[in-house]
Amino acid sequence: MTDAELRALLSRALEHAARYRAAAPDRPHRPLASYEEMRARFAAPVPETGAAPAAVIEELAALAAPGLAAMTGPRFFGWVIGATEPAGLAADWLTSAWAQNAGNHRAAPAAAAAEETAAGWLLDLLDLPRQSSVGFATGATVANFVCLAAARGEVLRRAGWDVEAQGLFAAPPITVVLGEEAHSTIFTGLRYLGLGAERVVRVPADREGRAEPSAFAAALKAARGPVIAIAQAGHINSGGFDAFAPLADAAEAAGAWLHVDGAFGLWARACPELAHLAAGVERAQSWGVDGHKWLQTPHDCGYAIVADRAAHERAMSNHASYLPGQGDGGRNPGDLVPELSRRARGFATWAMIKALGREGIAAMVARHGALARRLAARLAQSPDIGVMHEVVLNQVAFRLGTDLAPGRADALTRATVPVIQEDGTCFMGGAEWKGRAVIRASVIGAQTSEDDIDRSADAVLAAWRRVKAEAGARA
Ligand SMILES: *Cc1c(COP(=O)(O)O)cnc(C)c1O
Numbered sequence: 014m015t016d017a018e019l020r021a022l023l024s025r026a027l028e029h030a031a032r033y034r035a036a037a038p039d040r041p042h043r044p045l046a047s048y049e050e051m052r053a054r055f056a057a058p059v060p061e062t063g064a065a066p067a068a069v070i071e072e073l074a075a076l077a078a079p080g081l082a083a084m085t086g087p088r089f090f091g092w093v094i095g096a097t098e099p100a101g102l103a104a105d106w107l108t109s110a111w112a113q114n115a116g117n118h119r120a121a122p123a124a125a126a127a128e129e130t131a132a133g134w135l136l137d138l139l140d141l142p143r144q145s146s147v148g149f150a151t152g153a154t155v156a157n158f159v160c161l162a163a164a165r166g167e168v169l170r171r172a173g174w175d176v177e178a179q180g181l182f183a184a185p186p187i188t189v190v191l192g193e194e195a196h197s198t199i200f201t202g203l204r205y206l207g208l209g210a211e212r213v214v215r216v217p218a219d220r221e222g223r224a225e226p227s228a229f230a231a232a233l234k235a236a237r238g239p240v241i242a243i244a245q246a247g248h249i250n251s252g253g254f255d256a257f258a259p260l261a262d263a264a265e266a267a268g269a270w271l272h273v274d275g276a277f278g279l280w281a282r283a284c285p286e287l288a289h290l291a292a293g294v295e296r297a298q299s300w301g302v303d304g305h306k307w308l309q310t311p312h313d314c315g316y317a318i319v320a321d322r323a324a325h326e327r328a329m330s331n332h333a334s335y336l337p338g339q340g341d342g343g344r345n346p347g348d349l350v351p352e353l354s355r356r357a358r359g360f361a362t363w364a365m366i367k368a369l370g371r372e373g374i375a376a377m378v379a380r381h382g383a384l385a386r387r388l389a390a391r392l393a394q395s396p397d398i399g400v401m402h403e404v405v406l407n408q409v410a411f412r413l414g415t416d417l418a419p420g421r422a423d424a425l426t427r428a429t430v431p432v433i434q435e436d437g438t439c440f441m442g443g444a445e446w447k448g449r450a451v452i453r454a455s456v457i458g459a460q461t462s463e464d465d466i467d468r469s470a471d472a473v474l475a476a477w478r479r480v481k482a483e484a485g486a487r488a
Contacts, residue, residue: 041437247278
């Protein structure tokens with residue numbers, strides 16, 4: 014391919030990308046085509062002969078278009094998804110163009126150094142112990158897994174067992190204590206680690222999803238042998254934070270490793286008005302947090318932060334005679350995460366922190382908190398809509414038909430979700446929480462404004478009126 018052809022190809026991608034981003038705020042915030050329709054669009058036999066790259070990109074853009082969700086749109090409140098802001102997006106393009114295999118600092122010094130600086134910035138912004146090591150992983154699922162692998166190794170090492178060498182067979186049993194409202198991916202991580210998703214002590218949680226501190230302490234006190242305790246900064250529905258100071262006291266007394274899943278909530282630490290929510294979290298031994306949620310980096314990006322660097326590396330490091338730069342004290346990004354060959358995620362993180370700055374991050378987190386409270390207040394003006402929790406962060410979980418029998422309210426709440434999505438003004442998803450149906454809104458896209466919140470609240474109220482009217486007509 015000539016230089017001119019390469020430029021033409023990348024310009025086509027640029028054109029598609031820019032057009033997509035420009036249209037996102039005004040398009041329906043749901044995918045226009047279903048999964049089944051998209052399968053039919055993409056289905057094709059293996060191409061027997063190659064095609065011109067420009068034609069391939071044109072075809073990809075045309076095929077994918079109807080099946081794209083407006084996840085970068087300002088009224089996308091589904092799950093907890095950041096909006097891949099421009100500086101991170103552009104850095105991500107360069108990351109692909111530079112094509113560094115970022116496992117090793119001798120092979121890819123720019124990638125390793127950018128990660129190292131970004132890691133230091135993260136520890137400063139999140140106000141966590143500055144000597145901690147930071148692995149750049151694919152997201153909080155893997156970040157939590159990495160931290161728990163370090164925890165597993167260290168609590169067993171203290172019990173005289175080398176899990177890295179001997180595995181888990183005949184190892185002293187580890188007690189895992191966590192709140193019953195831990196995120197589903199924590200259980201996935203425990204499964205990967207041979208600790209078992211069900212072989213855990215579940216501590217009851219309050220209505221905000223926070224583990225009961227006294228029950229947590231009692232569970233830790235009763236545990237014998239090596240113990241891992243898992244707390245949460247930012248519950249997926251309520252945004253609630255565990256009470257870290259008493260949890261850390263109890264973990265310390267029990268000699269437990271305390272890990273905190275702070276996928277999005279840990280970013281409260283970067284916002285002076287909200288940092289109090291996570292007070293004491295710095296006393297944990299490890300933390301999982303995402304870049305692709307509140308920091309608005311492209312997918313995929315999360316950070317495994319471990320106070321005990323040696324435990325982190327013992328759990329993840331990889332040695333082979335053909336790899337340079339081992340044992341020379343330099344940062345090998347691949348020694349802190351499960352992958353050897355890997356994307357240079359440090360560039361996009363560096364770019365997003367640089368583009369927002371400490372002040373920009375703090376302002377964004379505070380603004381999202383205010384917008385979530387605004388949404389909750391607008392919804393709660395209707396006497397038959399109930400917000401399920403105190404809005405402390407950026408999450409709003411609510412129920413419709415609170416004047417009805419609970420089962421009926423569940424049915425109508427569930428029925429309203431697709432009506433909201435079909436309308437397309439905004440996107441919210443449904444969930445079950447504490448045995449009841451809820452609708453969840455996560456205010457986390459960088460571009461969301463007060464006007465977006467008001468338009469979205471109006472759309473929810475209109476959908477709810479329609480569902481009520483239709484239900485009334487049927488009754
Ligand atoms: C999103 C989330 C996770 C999982 O993170 P991924 O980035 O999706 O892997 C874990 N815990 C909490 C609290 C989350 O919000």
